[in-house]
Amino acid sequence: MTPDSDHPMFRPAGWRRTAACACVGVIYFIPVLWMLLAGIKTRQDAMATPPKLFFAPTLDHFRSLFTGFTPEGQQVFPAGFIFYVFNSLFISATSVLLAMILALLAAYGVARMSIRGTHWLMFYTLAMRMIPPLTTIIPLYVIFSKLGMGGTYPEIILVYTAFNLPFAIWMLRSFLSELPRAAEEAAWLDGTSRPMILWRICLPQLRGGLAATAIIAFVFTWNDFLFSQILTGQDTRTIPIALLRVLGADVGTDWGLFAAGGAIYLAPVLLVAFFLQNQLLRGATFGTVPR
Amino acid sequence: MSGALTLPAVQTAAKTSRGTFADSTRGWQLIAPAMVVLCLMNLVPILWSIGMGFFRYRADRLRTPPHFLGLSNYLDLLTDDDIWERVTNTGQMILGSVLLQIAVGAALTGLFYRPFPGRRLVLMLVLAPMLLSTVFVGTFFNFFILPPFGLVPMLLGAVLGHPVNPLASPAGAMASLIVADAWMWSPFVMLMLMAGLSSVSKDLCEAAEIDRAGRWNRFRTVIFPSLQGVLLLAVLFRIIESFNAFDLVFTITNGGPGTSTETLSTEIYGDAFVLFETGRASALANFSTFVIIVLANLYFQAIRERNRDSPAPA
Numbered sequence: 001m002t003p004d005s006d007h008p009m010f011r012p013a014g015w016r017r018t019a020a021c022a023c024v025g026v027i028y029f030i031p032v033l034w035m036l037l038a039g040i041k042t043r044q045d046a047m048a049t050p051p052k053l054f055f056a057p058t059l060d061h062f063r064s065l066f067t068g069f070t071p072e073g074q075q076v077f078p079a080g081f082i083f084y085v086f087n088s089l090f091i092s093a094t095s096v097l098l099a100m101i102l103a104l105l106a107a108y109g110v111a112r113m114s115i116r117g118t119h120w121l122m123f124y125t126l127a128m129r130m131i132p133p134l135t136t137i138i139p140l141y142v143i144f145s146k147l148g149m150g151g152t153y154p155e156i157i158l159v160y161t162a163f164n165l166p167f168a169i170w171m172l173r174s175f176l177s178e179l180p181r182a183a184e185e186a187a188w189l190d191g192t193s194r195p196m197i198l199w200r201i202c203l204p205q206l207r208g209g210l211a212a213t214a215i216i217a218f219v220f221t222w223n224d225f226l227f228s229q230i231l232t233g234q235d236t237r238t239i240p241i242a243l244l245r246v247l248g249a250d251v252g253t254d255w256g257l258f259a260a261g262g263a264i265y266l267a268p269v270l271l272v273a274f275f276l277q278n279q280l281l282r283g284a285t286f287g288t289v290p291r
Numbered sequence: 292m293s294g295a296l297t298l299p300a301v302q303t304a305a306k307t308s309r310g311t312f313a314d315s316t317r318g319w320q321l322i323a324p325a326m327v328v329l330c331l332m333n334l335v336p337i338l339w340s341i342g343m344g345f346f347r348y349r350a351d352r353l354r355t356p357p358h359f360l361g362l363s364n365y366l367d368l369l370t371d372d373d374i375w376e377r378v379t380n381t382g383q384m385i386l387g388s389v390l391l392q393i394a395v396g397a398a399l400t401g402l403f404y405r406p407f408p409g410r411r412l413v414l415m416l417v418l419a420p421m422l423l424s425t426v427f428v429g430t431f432f433n434f435f436i437l438p439p440f441g442l443v444p445m446l447l448g449a450v451l452g453h454p455v456n457p458l459a460s461p462a463g464a465m466a467s468l469i470v471a472d473a474w475m476w477s478p479f480v481m482l483m484l485m486a487g488l489s490s491v492s493k494d495l496c497e498a499a500e501i502d503r504a505g506r507w508n509r510f511r512t513v514i515f516p517s518l519q520g521v522l523l524l525a526v527l528f529r530i531i532e533s534f535n536a537f538d539l540v541f542t543i544t545n546g547g548p549g550t551s552t553e554t555l556s557t558e559i560y561g562d563a564f565v566l567f568e569t570g571r572a573s574a575l576a577n578f579s580t581f582v583i584i585v586l587a588n589l590y591f592q593a594i595r596e597r598n599r600d601s602p603a604p605a
Contacts, residue, residue, distance in 0.1 A: 008496040009488065009514075013405035021402055025413035031474070032419060034442065035431035047440040106325035113318025114311075121322070123591050128333045130587045132535045134559045135576040138569060139339035140332070142350050162332030165325055188312040223424035225538050230564060240426040244542070255434055262427050269422045274415040281482040284421070285528060 032266070039259030046256045061260035070257070077242060081261060084242040088265075091153065091228075091238060092221040095160035100214050102161070103168030108198055110169070111176040112184070122173070125166040126286055137230050144231065151233020159227055164217045170286040171216070175209030176202065212276055216283040219272050222265075239265050337580065344574035351567040364574035373550065374558070374575070381554040384468055384540075385533040391473035392529055393522070396480025403481065404488055418482070420475045429542025432471045433458075436543070461551030464544045468552055471539050476532070480525050487521035488514070520597040527590040531583060555579055 013021070038046040040057040064070045065081040077084070110118050140159060141150070149155045179202065187197050203210070228238045243261045246254060276283075310317075344364055346357035368374050399417060403410070420428065438444040438456050447455040457463035491514055499509045537556040540546065546553035546561075553561075555575065563572035 007491075007493050008500055009491055009493075010405060013407040017402070017405060018407040018409075021407060021413055022409070024399070024402055025416040028474075028478075029416035029419060031431065031435065032423070035434055038434070050445065051440065051442060102325040102328060105321045109318040109321030112313060113321065114313040115318040115322070125329065126591075127584065127587045128329060130531050130535075130583055130590075131333070131337065132556065132559075132576060132579045132583055134537070134556055134563065134572075135340050135580045136333060136336040138350070138559075138563045138573055138576060139336035139343065141564075142343070142353070142569065143336070143339065145350070145353055158328070159332055162328050165329055169325060185312050194317065219422055223422075223426075225424065225426040240424055244426060244430070258430065262431070265427060266423060269424075270415065270419055273419045273422050274411065277411060277414055277418060280418060280422075281486055284479055284482065285524070 035259050036263050036266070037259075038255050039263050041256055043254065043256050046259070061254075061256045064257060065260055065264070070254070076246060076254070076257060081242065081264075084237055084239045085264065087232075087236055088222060088238040091156055091160060091236065092218050094153075095157045095221055096164055096214055096217045098157070098161040099164035099168045099217060100210065103165055103172050103213075104198075104210075106165075106169050107172035107176055108202065111173045112181070122170065125169055129163075129166040129286070133226050137227060141230055151231070151236055153236055156228065156231050156236055159231055160221050160224070163224070163227065164221060167220065167283075167286055168213055168217055171213040171282065172206075172209065174282060175206055175213070179205050212279040212283070215272055215276060216279065219269055222268065340573045340580075341577055343570055344577045346570045348570040348573075349567045350563070350569040357570070360570065364571050365578075367571065368575055368578070376550065377553055377555050377558045380465070380552060381534065381556075383465060384472070384536070384552075384554060385530055387465070387469040388472040388476075388533050389526060389529050391469060392477045392480050393526065395473060395477035396484060396525070399477060399481040400484040400488065404485060418478045421478045423475070425475070425536075425538035426542055428471060428475055429539045432467065432539075432543050436467055458544060459548060461548060464548060464552045468540060468543055471543060472533060472536060475539075476529060480529070483521045483525040484518055487518040491517045520593070523593050524590070524597065527586065527593055531586050531590065534579070534583065534586070 039061055040059065041052070041055050042058050042060065045052050045055045060071050064076055068077050068080040069075055109115065110122065115121075144150050144155045184197050184201050187201055188194075192200070223240070225240045228241050232238060232241065239261070243258055243265065246258050246261065273280075343357070345360060345362070347360050347364075348357040349355065403414065403417070433441075435441045435443045436457050438448075438454060443457060444455045447457070455463075457467050495513045496509075499513050504512070535556060536554070537560060540552060540554050540557050541560070544552040546557050556579070559572050559576050559579065562568045562575065
């Protein structure tokens, strides 16, 4: 993303191109901005015709998210929005952590050990992520219901761990294969054990890659709707499902409240778009496309 | 580069009394835990789904034993005109959306490929859509599309002089889905194309400049060849993802008006979790899986070919 400026293709842009880029960037983002603005408008302003560009901002929606009641005294979330934030955080963080541990071991095995058929194995993992999610969700729903685990934390965390594994393995393998192998082999000759090699030599060099992988996996999980919609219950509902309920609620569609909840939901994602731009492509394509 | 430093064979294999560094049995031990989780949560369900496709079964009545039907779920699906409508809808959506993504993605690439101050910030604005939750995007596209307060019907209404509700007509609803999907994923195509651009040969570029090659010729002979590979990957990848798209359709049109934007994935969802005809839903899901396996193989093929051309696999 930061190309070589010596390259004739990547000479710095002139002011006209820069201005055009800035304009297009803002225009591309306007839909998000307009939605988020509804979060600080009163209900009347948000749904005004013609639309209001200037309005008196209000934090009512954010307040009602956390108190659970609208200014008119209607209850919006039975358990309070913070409960869903907790669920989303807890489920995403736990499953990403589990997936990272399993994936680090597997990626190390694939990148460093001479195992026959790794190529096949890697493509098989990749294919698993492309299979239509509904194909696995239907049986998972049946299986977990039969086991009496429907709607519990272990259920959804296990499912998301598997959901993140292919991605994490591919990413970590791609980062690992960029590390020089020589230091590890030297350590091996000196009698260092494999776990110590992984811990002392690989991990310190892999810090950036680990963070990028974990964060992008977190965003995938945080954003996911379908698995949560089917496999979570009363006690394990995540943010997107709660937000959709706001819209379908008997209170009537409260766009302001939705937008305010959405703002909280989006904040971490925007940070990723800023700080992890260089890793995004690798993340989105699972490292099948270099850089 | 190679040959400057040659180590004895024993040392390169890093062999000690404890065996080689790259010991394959140890390798399997490292991979096994991840594979067990993947098999349990992914392979077992896929096999289970293949099994359920042969039964009449309702997931809301777990106690009722499944009734074996043989192939009749599949025969029902094949002779069902509604299913063919879902297939064409899915195809239309993929075609429209992927074409639009390529066009917009290419335009964005053409604009953003040169460095400029503040590029990171501006790119954040452009890249944000592909990181947003699809449910959130779908819902706020409704906020734009729904009359009377939506911006889109208001603008269209001002131009055409009469009130417009895009979601009321089949074509408008499909267009809304395509625009939403393309808005989200054009930045992804842009990222892919930029990755392709970075492999454009510097020497060729300089040579073309010295030769004063025209813009079109320069693009055709110097730049496009490095884009071909990634473009193919991007198209295949997006076809696969669009085929699986569910959230956007679910939130924007929910299949409506009527069934005019109902796709395969919304049909599966409806069969499975609204009607609870789990057997039939599984059969349809298995069909989707089959399509995806074919597409995924094309994608893998494209990756292999690309890696063969440029020996720098990820």
